[in-house]
Amino acid sequence: MDFKLINTEDTVSRLLNLLREARERVILISPYVTLGAEDRVGRSIREALARKVKVTLVYREDDQTTPKENWLAAMKPHVDAGLKLYAVPGLHAKLYLSESTVIITSLNLLASSFLNSIEVGLWSTDPEALKQAQAFIEKEIKPHVRAPSPAAQPSRPAPAESKARTRAPRKQQDGGYCLRCGDSIPLNPSRPYCREDFAEWAEWENVDYEDNYCHGCGDDHPATMAKPLCRDCYRKAVS
Ligand SMILES: [Zn+2]
Ligand SMILES: [Zn+2]
Structure with a gap:
């Protein structure tokens, strides 16, 4: 499998490109999330949804970790626009996948990580890498998903x-x-x-x-x- 090792800046820019270039679907797996509303990530999510790309965001929610209520509230317009939010207890993997690109990285969708942390990532467009990332999601992530907190549920x-x-x-x-x-x-x-x-x-x-x-x-x-x-x-x- 062909992977390229990338640093913090590369990880951020390639993640934004992954969102901007997606045509079919995007799965964002990030345990800790503060980004995604009115920032670069959020804008890219909104644009992807507007292009009819299926966007799924999986984050961590359990006894130790719950996302901030105001983040969930800020994500609601995206959810109403079609973003699927899923909560997974004990989640620590970070993986970003579209139909053409995969990034496996230490980077969470946190403002502080984007600005201050030293992150590392593996980026690939190799079909075999995409296949294995998808298989990982099927086997290790999907069986554990829960509905998100009520604050993030679509408007009723x-x-x-x-x-x-x-x-x-x-x-x-x-x-x-x-x-x-x-x-x-x-x-x-x-x-x-x-x-x-x-x-x-x-x-x-x-x-x-x-x-x-x-x-x-x-x-x-x-x-x-x-x-x-x-x-x-x-x-x-x-x-
Ligand atoms: Zn129904
Ligand atoms: Zn009943």
Whole structure:
């Protein structure tokens, strides 16, 4: 495999180029993140999303490490524009991947790292390197992803509005609800997403990814593919 060793400045500029040149998809894996809103990284993310590039940002979230609430809030416009945010406990790997470029580096998406740290990276456009980076993500990252903190969730209708929307069709006896968007769909606990959200879920296929609504009643609930029903609906289903 062909890799080029790069220093801090090169890592930063090649990372920005990776975002600017991406045509299909970008996966940014950075445990610690303060950048991505109104800075160079954020602008490049926004431009990529505007070009219909699928951009995913994976960061660390666990007992020791949670991202700053104001960062999550600042990322929300990107999330509404299509950025996928995923949290992974214990994450320490830093890896940036597009369909054509991979960077494996010590560099986090932190303002302080961009300015003050001494970083090192490996940069490659070798197809074999891309393939192995993708395989690493499939095997080591995807099985551990969780939904991000509520502050970073895409905008939802206000509670009153959402209740009105989900309560109205509840009369239909066989009606179910999409775990992610709350839309009315056929009741089928093995297919608890609408078509669009299922396609999105299937990209990462994480059965423990916590979404927003109970499939059975449409109430707010951290439902997952593995457990799509709230306790009440589950009890009703098994009794
Ligand atoms: Zn949906
Ligand atoms: Zn329920």
